[in-house]
Amino acid sequence: MVIHFELRDKDDVLKLNRLATSYGFDIWVHDEEKMFDAKTLLALYTLPFNKTLKLVVEDGVESKSLLREMEDFQ
Numbered sequence: 001m002v003i004h005f006e007l008r009d010k011d012d013v014l015k016l017n018r019l020a021t022s023y024g025f026d027i028w029v030h031d032e033e034k035m036f037d038a039k040t041l042l043a044l045y046t047l048p049f050n051k052t053l054k055l056v057v058e059d060g061v062e063s064k065s066l067l068r069e070m071e072d073f074q
Helices: 010-021 064-073
Strands: 002-005 028-030 035-037 053-056
């Protein structure tokens, strides 16, 4: 599953990291050039603000609640 979203500020970075660490499956963030583990806070701080990013999780993972929680970033 791919969710398109934006980070608006450093508070969104912290919120995304807390959200990702609350799930037991891998969650990745892609920008145009790189891929980062959403559970690694320092890596998230290197992402650009106000640009479209992709949150990626494996197919077959129960992620309905994640999709619902990511609505705040869209």
